[in-house]
Amino acid sequence: MTHHIVRRKGLTVKLARRMKLTYPRAIMLVQRGMIHLDSLITHHMPLEAGDRAFWVVEAYDEGIVKAVVTP
Numbered sequence: 001m002t003h004h005i006v007r008r009k010g011l012t013v014k015l016a017r018r019m020k021l022t023y024p025r026a027i028m029l030v031q032r033g034m035i036h037l038d039s040l041i042t043h044h045m046p047l048e049a050g051d052r053a054f055w056v057v058e059a060y061d062e063g064i065v066k067a068v069v070t071p
Helices: 003-009 022-031 047-059
Strands: 041-046 066-070
Touching: 041 047, 047 066
Parallel strands: 041 066
Antiparallel strands: none
């Protein structure tokens, strides 16, 4: 639903964002080896290609999930 439909119809939109202990739990699961994040890194690029990394991520190009830029 786009903002202009909400405005035209006079709708009230209420949002809730609740994270509670999400980050500490996620970090703990990674530290214990219960979740492996290496498979999320699909692209490794040198610092010289940093600008290209940002463009690829922004465009969701080349099947990218996560790019790591290494100095």
